[in-house]
Amino acid sequence: MWRWTMVCVLGCSGVIADPPVDPPDDPPLPSGEVLTPNGITRLSALEYDRSVAILIGDDARAARALLPEDARTPFDNDYETQDPSQALVEGEELLAVEAAERLLEDTPRRDEVVGCTPTGVDDATCMRSFARRLVRNAFRREATDEDVAFLVDGEGPELGQWPGAMRMAATFDDFYEGVSGIVQVVLMDPEFLYRVEVGTPDPDTANVYRLNDYEIATRLAFFLWGAIPDEALLDRAQAGGLQDPEARATEAMRMLDQPLARERFVLFHAMWLGYEKLLAGDELGTAMRAETRMLMEQVLFEEAGPWQDLFTYDRTHVNALLAENYGLPVPAGEEGGWVAYDMDERRGLFSHGSFLAHGARNGDTSPVFRGLAVQTRAFCRTIPPPPPGVNTDEGPQSEALCKPERYSAHSGGRCADCHQHIDGVGFGLENFDATGAFRTHESDNPETEGDESTCAIDGEGYLQDVGSFRGPAGLAALGLESGALRHCFVNHVHRLVVGRGDVRRVDAEAIVQLEARLPEGEFTLSDVVRAVVTSEGFGLRREDL
């Protein structure tokens, strides 16, 4: 099968683009819309934690410690990386056992989840109503009578058979032991742990299935919340109508108002742009997390303004520690506040310490690693790995003291093929150290003999074939003007929705179509969400054969 990574063999062609669009493997829908295949996706650890919170109000967030670490490609929901294993199944079992224990220990929450007061250990009516509701909420579909009978009455009393909640309650002489049994079974059930999509065969197109309302609601929830639907969304699915793209859009707008949506898109940008794991948990790192989160919330939700403002915003939310680090006026109060930038080079997300941590290495910032991060992460450029003869752990080997001279070795010969796309980007950010503080001279590396702090930084950078710039603001402006940021954002929205890191030829075409559905020029997060959920394909599934 055609793979995105194969584009590497093309080398540094200088083209900002997805793979060449040849006739797709999967034929388009009769409408002309491209539909990409997807496979059954397991809840990531983060999704599991949020889902258990929605389902039974459990905020323990225990999955990170007990489930195998999710790969990041760059998102955590790539079904092609998910192989069931002993470690997975045992982790899921322990998570279920302990979630049930916590539920039984928390009487008010337990009573709310159960939803009725049992008349005694043998109150099958109460058990059935609880089972019916839990199945619906956990499996994102109507509970059938068979589901309820299975969970409550079981298969039989023999070893190797599920005895059912009533027998379990009787064994322990405790109604809530039966409740615990049902909770554990449901939390370990693949219908909870995986996003099961079945649908009904589409008469017009082979391997294509029409999703039902519950399945569409579940897609909405994982896209916008990274979690299962809540009861209100399931009620909406039950009422029907989510087959209608406009109804989906209406529902999606309601969902964007929920706190989970904010968390979702804060994390989306962190995974996409690669700073999720760069940030430390110390005070400065915490302040940077808060700074970036506040920008996301302000632009995408409070103002609901153009998404592009993330990269052009002329104020930033800092506390005293971070303000001092940046050399900005210190806002009053412990929580910090919004402060206007003091120079034209600083604007938006690229000015944040969270993003500028890219390329911190060898006691300094590396223009190469920063340039690579920007090009590959933010602009979706494919840069092949260095050829034999390059030690990527060190900067260029040179006697020169200052970086421009040291890196000049990259400007000639075969190195230039790729480095013309890399180094110029990094040098345009050199006035900002790995925490985002402004500097006029390079930082002295104590491990070298010379004093690099005598090297003045000129701060001029360039994006090959696009233009020159100074600082994060200039870089963002070029990224926006060239369309690279917009295109790369759409690329990643698509990958998040499909749950696959590997961009196939058919994905590339779908990404082009999705981008064409956005308003020209600026667009809001709502515009993007609307474009995704109103597509015909959002209500369809193509089997990944």
Place this chain on the structure above:
Amino acid sequence: MAYGLTRRSLLRGLGTAALALPVLELTRSKGSAANGRPNRFVLLYAGISTSTDRAPGQVLLRPERTGTGYDLPRALTPLGSGTTAWGQPGYDVQDEVSVVSGLTIPWGADGAIPPGGKSVHFHYNTAEQQTTGMRRGDNRGSGPAASSADVIAADALGETTQGHLSYRVQAARYISGSNSSGGGLDALSLRRRADGSLQSIDATTSPRLAYRSLFSGFVPMDEGREEALRRLRQRRDILAAVRSRTSSLIPRLGMSDQRRIQQHLEELNRLEGRLAMMPEPGMGACVVPTDPGEDPPIADGHNTLENGNVDYTPSRAWSEETLRGETMIDMVRMALTCDLARSVGFRISLDQTFLNAQQAVGVANDMHNTTHSGTADDCSDALAWHVSFFARLVAGLRDTEEVDGSSLLDHTTVVLLFEGGHGHDPEGVQDNRAHSTENMSALIAGRVGGLQGGRHIATDRAHPARVVASALSAVGLEDSLGEISGRIDGLF
């Protein structure tokens, strides 16, 4: 809680007394005896090279003297009776351990990679060659797939409750590698499926989960017995329900989704089977360890300061891996003692490990960078930290008596492999580099199959998979691994 006869504890006072969680404290039990002890195989792996760029020509895991009575360089301190630089007493196992040096993984350009060889790129390109003996280019799946040695051994050494254990000490990736290929998870244990595809087997990183998997099915002999039996039955009942529901889901799915959930069902069946087979604690040293309790919390990545320097003082990129590793090693020993498993894949650290060396061994660096910017002593200490887990296991096996009076080490072989060595780096086209698969070293211990400990064998560019093949041969399997054949004769 009493499980039987007398209480005793093993391996106490081995440098762990100050840690917050108890090392496994053991409670002896009685049970049925078995004769004819099975062979066991343990494969450990360290994601670090055995040299630093700052010390050209020094292979830190190569003793100067060959043969018996080899000297112990700083990186091998845990094998001796001295104390490591960070104050941990050695395990005094040198007589049981042979060092094999001069190992080389060959390399070649894509399309011309020699048997068992690698591409020119270094990181993420050396483990599979050593554990499977197969060549591999930059992209997994670019060549024929094969199971790793621990999986081969698990399949061959006979059925047990667990079958195979896959553990990892490093609790999280923390940060991605410098070559941006850090999205993957570097599974050590690989299984070649019937259709030829390769399954990466997740490792358990939680000591608490490992303990529960191994020992929670053991039922005490005292007044807690009835309740414990009821709870065990409850677990099995719930798994029966999940199995039934999973089975009934599968036919509703599309073909490719069916394969995924079928694999999930097989794992559920295996878990159910493990609970059904959970033996009573046996005679001899098979005892239920004390529950290790809650896992230490998983930390964030590094604390980057201005200018890109990193402050290693806070516990970043560090989730108490020393404690986690020691606990897991002790559980491996007891799993082998109780014959719950006969083969183990044990990854100590991820390739290019960014574990906090300040926290581990008092060197203000991350482990990976000790191989580039660190002194020979810095890097030796990072290596010794890895070696200490190997030494702890060897000591524990040696000191554990089987039911027939033999030592567990008489029936076991343990191998420790490393990500890289010292020499030519075809990626950087430089010599004397840590990014090299020349001058690699491996450690091997065990007395099974005629293996001899206490020797240093300097090979002339033998493939490290031959050390693994030697271990496989010692436990009664073929003396080959993947494309690499022949054991290291000096080990026998």
